[in-house]
Amino acid sequence: xxxxxxxxxxxxxxxxxxxxxxxxxxxxxxxxxxxxxxxxxxxxxxxxxxxxxxxxxxxxxxxxxxxxxxxxxxxxxxxxxxxxxxxxxxxxxxxxxxxxxxxxxxxxxxxxxxxxxxxxxxxxxxxxxxxxxxxxxxxxxxxxxxxxxxxxxxxxxxxxxxxxxxxxxxxxxxxxxxxxxxxxxxxxxxxxxxxxxxxxxxxxxxxxxxxxxxxxxxxxxxxxxxxxxxxxxxxxxxxxxxxxxxxxxxxxxxxxxxxxxxxxxxxxxxxxxxxxxxxxxxxxxxxxxxxxxxxxxxxxxxxxxxxxxxxxxxxxxxxxxxxxxxxxxxxxxxxxxxxxxxxxxxxxxxxxxxxxxxxxxxxxxxxxxxxxxxxxxxxxxxxxxxxxxxxxxxxxxxxxxxxxxxxxxxxxxxx
Amino acid sequence: xxxxxxxxxxxxxxxxxxxxxxxxxxxxxxxxxxxxxxxxxxxxxxxxxxxxxxxxxxxxxxxxxxxxxxxxxxxxxxxxxxxxxxxxxxxxxxxxxxxxxxxxxxxxxxxxxxxxxxxxxxxxxxxxxxxxxxxxxxxxxxxxxxxxxxxxxxxxxxxxxxxxxxxxxxxxxxxxxxxxxxxxxxxxxxxxxxxxxxxxxxxxxxxxxxxxxxxxxxxxxxxxxxxxxxxxxxxxxxxxxxxxxxxxxxxxxxxxxxxxxxxxxxxxxxxxxxxxxxxxxxxxxxxxxxxxxxxxxxxxxxxxxxxxxxxxxxxxxxxxxxxxxxxxxxxxxxxxxxxxxxxxxxxxxxxxxxxxxxxxxxxxxxxxxxxxxxxxxxxxxxxxxxxxxxxxxxxxxxxxxxxxxxxxxxxxxxx
Numbered sequence: 079x080x081x082x083x084x085x086x087x088x089x090x091x092x093x094x095x096x097x098x099x100x101x102x103x104x105x106x107x108x109x110x111x112x113x114x115x116x117x118x119x120x121x122x123x124x125x126x127x128x129x130x131x132x133x134x135x136x137x138x139x140x141x142x143x144x145x146x147x148x149x150x151x152x153x154x155x156x157x158x159x160x161x162x163x164x165x166x167x168x169x170x171x172x173x174x175x176x177x178x179x180x181x182x183x184x185x186x187x188x189x190x191x192x193x194x195x196x197x198x199x200x201x202x203x204x205x206x207x208x209x210x211x212x213x214x215x216x217x218x219x220x221x222x223x224x225x226x227x228x229x230x231x232x233x234x235x236x237x238x239x240x241x242x243x244x245x246x247x248x249x250x251x252x253x254x255x256x257x258x259x260x261x262x263x264x265x266x267x268x269x270x271x272x273x274x275x276x277x278x279x280x281x282x283x284x285x286x287x288x289x290x291x292x293x294x295x296x297x298x299x300x301x302x303x304x305x306x307x308x309x310x311x312x313x314x315x316x317x318x319x320x321x322x323x324x325x326x327x328x329x330x331x332x333x334x335x336x337x338x339x340x341x342x343x344x345x346x347x348x349x350x351x352x353x354x355x356x357x358x359x360x361x362x363x364x365x366x367x368x369x370x371x372x373x374x375x376x377x378x379x380x381x382x383x384x385x386x387x388x389x390x391x392x393x394x395x396x397x398x399x400x401x402x403x404x405x406x407x408x409x410x411x412x413x414x415x416x417x418x419x420x421x422x423x424x425x426x427x428x429x430x431x432x433x434x435x436x437x438x439x440x441x442x443x444x445x446x447x448x449x450x451x452x453x454x455x456x457x458x459x460x461x462x463x464x465x466x467x468x469x470x471x472x473x474x475x476x477x478x479x480x481x482x483x484x485x486x487x488x489x490x491x492x493x
Numbered sequence: 494x495x496x497x498x499x500x501x502x503x504x505x506x507x508x509x510x511x512x513x514x515x516x517x518x519x520x521x522x523x524x525x526x527x528x529x530x531x532x533x534x535x536x537x538x539x540x541x542x543x544x545x546x547x548x549x550x551x552x553x554x555x556x557x558x559x560x561x562x563x564x565x566x567x568x569x570x571x572x573x574x575x576x577x578x579x580x581x582x583x584x585x586x587x588x589x590x591x592x593x594x595x596x597x598x599x600x601x602x603x604x605x606x607x608x609x610x611x612x613x614x615x616x617x618x619x620x621x622x623x624x625x626x627x628x629x630x631x632x633x634x635x636x637x638x639x640x641x642x643x644x645x646x647x648x649x650x651x652x653x654x655x656x657x658x659x660x661x662x663x664x665x666x667x668x669x670x671x672x673x674x675x676x677x678x679x680x681x682x683x684x685x686x687x688x689x690x691x692x693x694x695x696x697x698x699x700x701x702x703x704x705x706x707x708x709x710x711x712x713x714x715x716x717x718x719x720x721x722x723x724x725x726x727x728x729x730x731x732x733x734x735x736x737x738x739x740x741x742x743x744x745x746x747x748x749x750x751x752x753x754x755x756x757x758x759x760x761x762x763x764x765x766x767x768x769x770x771x772x773x774x775x776x777x778x779x780x781x782x783x784x785x786x787x788x789x790x791x792x793x794x795x796x797x798x799x800x801x802x803x804x805x806x807x808x809x810x811x812x813x814x815x816x817x818x819x820x821x822x823x824x825x826x827x828x829x830x831x832x833x834x835x836x837x838x839x840x841x842x843x844x845x846x847x848x849x850x851x852x853x854x855x856x857x858x859x860x861x862x863x864x865x866x867x868x869x870x871x872x873x874x875x876x877x878x879x880x881x882x883x884x885x886x887x888x889x890x891x892x893x894x895x896x897x898x899x900x901x902x903x904x905x906x907x908x
Contacts, residue, residue, distance in 0.1 A: 091529050092702045092713055093520035093672075105508035114506050115541060118533040126530060126552055133548050137541055257508075287507045298507055353796075359782025360775025363796050367774025368885050370850055378802035380795065381768075381778050387793035387836075421802075435785055470783050 079249055081107055082138035083117040084130055086146035086155050087229060090119050099144045099227075099234055106243060109257065111250040111302065112140065122152040131162035139222055139249075142242065145229030147212035149192040155226055156215070160199045163217065163224065167197040173204060177211060199224075205241050209233045216241060253302050256309040258284075258317055259333035260297040262324060263482040270295040270324070277319050284313050294336070294478060326491035329482075336481045337365040343488040344375035344425075349454060351484075352421035353379040354392055354413040356404070357431035357447060361477045378421050382413065388430075392416030405430050405442055407459035410450035418453050425453040425487075429480050433472045447476040455487035494664055496522055497553035498532040499545055501561035501570050502644060505534050514559045514642075514649055521658060524672065526665040526717065527555065537567040546577035554637055554664075557657065560644030562627035564607040570641055571630070575614045578632065578639065582612040588619060592626060614639075620656050624648045631656060638664075668717050671724040673699075673732055674748035675712040677739060678897040685710040685739070692734050699728050709751070709893060741906035744897075751896045752780040758903040759790035759840075764869060766899075767836035768794040769807055769828040771819070772846035772862060776892045793836050797828065803845075807831030820845050820857055822874035825865035833868050840868040840902075844895050848887045862891040870902040 083104070085097045100117045107114060115138065120130055127146075134141045146155030160167050173196035181188040195212050198204050202224070205214030210233045215226040225242055227234045262270055267290030274297065278286035284301035299316055303309035317331060329339050344351055353363050353376075363379040366372055380391050385404055388394040393416040394409060402408040410428045418426035431447030438444035445464040451457065460483055464475040486492070498515045505512045515532045522529060530553065535545055542561075549556045561570030575582050588611035596603040610627050613619050617639070620629030625648045630641040640657055642649045677685055682705030689712065693701035699716035714731055718724035732746060744754050759766055768778045768791075778794040781787055795806050800819055803809040808831040809824055817823040825843045833841035846862030853859035860879040866872065875898055879890040901907070 089702050091519060091532070092715075093516065093523060094674075094711070094713070095702070095704060096516075101508065101511075104506065108508060113536075115538060116533055116535040116545065117506070118531055120531040121528075123530060129548055129552065130531065133544055137544065259509075287504050287510075289510060296509070298509070300507075355775070357782075359779040359787070360770070360777075360794060360796060361779035361782075362775075364774040364776035364779050364888075367772075367776075367796070367798065368888060370884055372774070373798055377799035378795070378797050378806060379775060380793070381775060381782070382793050383782065383788055384792035391793060469785055473779075473783060 079112040079139045079246065079251065080137075081112050081114045081140040081142060082134040083114055084127075084134060084141070084143040085117070085119045085229075086122065086127060086143055087119075088121040088152070090145070091121055099229070099231060102231065102235065103142060103144075103238065106238070107140075107246060108300070109255060110243065110246045111253045111255045112246050122146065122154055124154050124158055127154055127158040128161045131159050135162055135222065135224065140225070140242075140246065141223070142225045142227065142238075144227045144234055147195065147214070147226060147228050149189070149195055149211070153194075156194070156197050156199065159215075159217075159224060159226055163199065163219070165200040165202075165217070168200055169193065170196045170198050170204060173198075173213065180211065199226075205237050207233055207237055209236065214241065252304060254304070254306045254309050256284075256301045256303075256306060256313050258299045258301075258313050258331055260299065260317065260320065260328055261330045261333065261336070262295045262297070262327050263329050263336055263478060263485070265295060265327060266290070267295050270297075273323050274320050277323065278316060281312075281316050284316050286316070326486070326489055329485055335365075336478065336485065338369050340481050340485050340488065341366055341369040341372060341375065343485065345371065347488065349375060349424045350421075351376050351425045351427070352417045352423035354388075354417035354426065354428040355379065355381050356383055356388070356413070356429060357433040358429050358473055358477050358480065359383065361473060362427070362429065362480045365477060365481065377423075380417055380420070388413060388416075392420065403442065405432055405446055405448055407448045407450065407461055410448040411452065411457070411459055414450040414452035423453065425451070425455050425484075427451055427480060427484055429476060431472070431476055433469045433476070435469055445472050447472070447479070449480055449483050451483060451487055455484075458487075494527040494554045494661065494666065495552075496527050496529045496555040496557060497549040498529055499542075499549060499556070499558040500532070500534045500644075501537065501542060501558055502534075503536040503538075503567070505560070506536055514644070514646060517646065517650065518557060518559075518653065521653070522555075522661060523715070524670055525658065525661045526668045526670045527661050537561065537569055539569050539573055542569055542573040543576045546574050550577055550637065550639065555640070555661065556638070557640045557642065557653075559642045559649055562610065562629070562641060562643050564604070564610055564626070568609075571609070571612050571614065574630075574632075574639060574641055578614065578634070580615040580617075580632070583615055584608065585611045585613050585619060588613075588628065595626065620652050622648055622652055624651065629656065667719060669719070669721040669724050671699075671716045671718075671721060671728050673714045673716075673728050673746055675714065675732065675735065675743055676745045676748070676751070677710045677712070677742050678744050678751055678893065678900070680710060680742060681705070682710050685712070688738050689735050692738065693731060696727075696731050699731050701731070741901070741904055744900055750780075751893065751900065753784050755896050755900050755903065756781055756784040756787060756790065758900065760786065762903065764790060764839045765836075766791050766840045766842070767832045767838035769803075769832035769841065769843040770794065770796050771798055771803070771828070771844060772848040773844050773888055773892050773895065774798065776888060777842070777844065777895045780892060780896065792838075795832055795835070803828060803831075807835065818857065820847050820861055820863055822863045822865065822876055825863040826867065826872070826874055829865040829867035838868065840866070840870050840899075842866055842895060842899055844891060846887070846891055848884045848891070850884055860887050862887070862894070864895055864898050866898060866902055870899075873902075 202217030413428035434444035617632030716728035828843035849859030
């Protein structure tokens with residue numbers, strides 16, 4: 079079963095706007111064995127929209143459109159879908175009554191323009207929308223399905239789950255899909271690809287996709303089979319071979335974030351952590367605190383941005399700052415030791431670096447970040463240069479590295 | 494001039510993958526007076542891709558496809574575009590030689606499959622790509638333009654800027670476009686809409702779009718005119734009327750983030766800030782440190798998650814914690830005072846709240862956050878309840894509110 083999605087609305091095509099329904103629908107459908115082969119975002123233009131409906135209907139088994147079901151002149155989805163199918167629109171008197179009643183409950187009189195929300199495509203049915211005035215619609219014809227859903231995600235999703243997913247499940251060819259998300263930190267995309275491509279390329283099932291982010295790489299394994307157990311077996315077969323090669327470089331096989339993994343490891347070990355952050359300005363702490371239950375392993379942290387703050391709060395020696403500089407493994411280590419003592423923590427992690435854009439030198443370029451770990455997981459320092467001129471990117475990468483240094487120490491991986 | 498975009502590649506349709514070229518291209522084109530009316534992401538399927546090219550070519554003045562120009566069997570963009578235009582593909586011997594030379598430079602022999610990257614659509618021309626092996630292509634016919642660009646953004650963008658933008662500028666009808674991004678904090682989307690919709694709806698030029706985020710609302714004003722000055726004048730006309738209504742609730746008219754605005758105000762006033770964060774775990778500090786030059790107004794901050802940390806680091810009284818609780822305006826104020834003294838700062842902001850999912854009570858539900866400001870901008874406390882069950886969302890909204898409280902204090906707006 080193949081699906082095609084249309085997101086309708088000129089407002090979705092302005093810069094900075096991100097259409098989100100398509101991504102949600104894609105994931106739900108894939109889990110039921112239905113692949114999305116095309117998704118289009120399209121302006122409120124009757125001719126263009128009709129043509130896009132016609133093309134989608136000609137090639138997909140399931141066409142889902144979101145948006146354009148409101149009462150205004152710009153809302154053309156009903157008319158264009160009907161026209162593409164060569165079907166008439168029929169005004170449902172009972173739905174007009176329901177709409178009027180609904181307006182009345184809110185102490186308002188229904189404007190006449192809203193009547194067109196009761197227009198149903200001939201041969202189809204309206205899908206009641208408990209969260210808004212626009213009903214969805216569904217037409218089944220020639221073994222294909224057309225679905226129109228309201229655009230706001232909080233209205234779209236309940237209708238989609240209630241009306242569309244059961245149909246997709248019933249129609250799916252009996253193929254089940256299992257997806258596994260493996261994430262790797264501390265390596266670039268091309269390094270991961272070089273190590274695992276020779277393995278996953280020998281598999282046509284599962285299909286593997288590799289996605290690269292800021293110092294994090296994701297492998298998506300999508301396996302199919304006549305039963306979930308069979309699909310799972312195939313995924314595990316490939317996953318185990320990938321595990322043999324990447325080992326502890328993998329931090330999750332279930333799509334968790336690295337902060338969640340680190341939080342889980344700390345809680346399980348009963349270790350109390352503190353942090354001393356300079357260039358990352360509290361971001362590593364904030365990422366760990368974003369995990370529910372953070373109080374079990376973290377009770378305080380220090381953002382020490384200036385030299386004076388490093389001395390006052392963490393007891394870093396003035397001589398260390400003078401001799402080695404604020405961005406040095408020596409300073410990082412003193413920051414970690416001082417933070418650990420002040421917080422009476424088991425483990426401390428310190429981060430100090432040059433995020434830029436100013437402040438770099440030939441010896442210490444923008445992007446240089448020093449890390450130090452002190453306490454129950456041993457003592458070590460790490461020096462990294464992130465080759466980016468972008469301040470926010472350096473900070474993001476430094477925070478990823480900090481979490482990966484913690485994780486490796488927690489699982490005892492030397493890398 | 495109207496454009497349609499096609500992003501080609503099955504890998505772009507897997508869950509979690511975000512296609513980014515379309516958004517970049519949309520913004521650049523709009524600035525040159527060219528509107529994108531449809532954008533489609535499509536799988537590597539020859540028939541579907543050909544049909545989509547045919548439809549786009551039938552209705553747009555400019556069709557831009559990205560991706561699918563590699564050497565493998567899955568790379569079908571050249572073939573399908575040619576087929577949709579009814580044009581032949583011609584293998585460019587000189588480009589084959591160039592490719593072979595390029596491989597030689599890297600000490601490799603060109604695989605035969607790469608030869609097809611030298612296939613040019615009849616009547617068009619290849620666009621040299623300095624950053625990869627796949628050249629772009631451009632065909633001009635019947636007053637329309639078809640452009641094929643490589644998929645990786647770092648290859649796509651230089652070609653697009655060098656080859657496509659000058660053409661769009663030359664062809665644009667002389668209409669210039671001016672865009673202004675007005676952002677408002679501390680109000681919901683519907684409240685902003687209620688206040689400004691009666692104003693902007695009376696304008697057909699500029700066109701206004703309203704976008705709502707987590708406790709932040711954005712108004713995009715897009716004005717057109719025969720000159721940039723005229724377009725700018727129209728935008729300013731509407732913007733001034735919006736300003737009359739929203740006043741200091743607007744924190745930027747140039748699309749800046751609120752952390753950048755607050756950082757600029759602090760630096761301009763020469764005020765030194767410190768923060769004491771509990772439930773936000775350092776996020777507010779990290780957002781401020783993400784702004785270049787943060788050292789001019791911030792030298793340290795405290796994350797005090799536990800009661801003990803609040804007492805140790807900030808001198809919060811045990812009696813206050815016992816009587817009013819850790820999440821109270823009283824505790825927030827003592828946190829702010831203590832942080833200000835410890836950091837010898839001019840201004841201190843404290844945040845303490847219940848981010849959830851656990852820890853809520855009937856009196857103090859999840860989502861309750863107390864803020865306190867102390868020092869040179871006056872002393873005040875604020876109590877807010879963010880109605881969300883999602884921990885990360887509560888934290889995000891609390892950090893937005895914290896920055897807005899600071900901003901309002903800095904500009905002397907009481908709201």
